[in-house]
Amino acid sequence: MRQQPEPVQVVKERRDRALHALVQGVPYITFLGIEFDRRGDELTAILPYRDTHIGNPLLPALHGGAIASFLEVTAIIGLGWSILWEQIESGAVDAAAIGPESLPRQPKTIDMTVDFLRTGLPRDAYARARVNRSGRRYSSVHVEAWQDNRARPFAQATGHFLMPAHE
């Protein structure tokens, strides 16, 4: 007999709870006001505009450090989420039991190269991470951030990360 698919609310609840645990435990994400929009396993990070994100008030333009922070948060959450997704979907980790204090260990940044393509305008920004390689020890993640047009990124970054079991 074919197995019945899980009810939609059970699936959503598990995934949203896991994502919430991953994001809410990090004070710096709250400090910057970064939010995550989830569609299936795909995450879009959102940096809602705040006056405190400005670097040059005369232009005005977003601070390079705010942009770099946004890209790094998106990369590390994107990688952490791809690992956690496998764990909750396979049942290796019980999503109902995880909270910010009981999360599996997260990857650590080894290096990050940020490429500033255009001025960051004083408005919301979005970013998506792509895990180009996820190895046993090391991972490589690429991130692109945009504002008005998805096809015109204003910043991109590549980072290498040390996987949790190999600290």
Add this chain to the structure above:
Amino acid sequence: MDRGTHLRGLIDALPFSKALGMRLEESGDGRAVVSLPYDARLVGDPRSGVIHGGAVSALMDTCCGTAVMTVPDGSGITATLDLRIDYMRPARKGARIVCEAICYHTTRTVAFVRATATEADGGEVTPVASAVGAFTFEKRGAGQ
């Protein structure tokens, strides 16, 4: 205005750097020292209390940009083209991080900068992070 007030003013003019609590310690001749006090709001790993890499990146970017702004024949205006940061080790919980940046070469249009971040107080000499970057550069009076 004394020199200390003037220096602090340079960082306070950057809303994001000010929000993170950064302080300009020294600057001049293409060199800058900027510090970041420990703040629980900047933590990346709540279990260890270690500051998020993104906040360290912001410190490095601010410090490198400030170094470029103090190049004697420069216009005092710059923007980051690219920045690579290597994280050597996590900063200890509670430690203030101090970044020193040196603009080691400029062309007519580009400034090359390197920076090192260490813990302000403590015997640990291994830097927390190091960075290299390229910034936009314009000579004073050029193109006006």
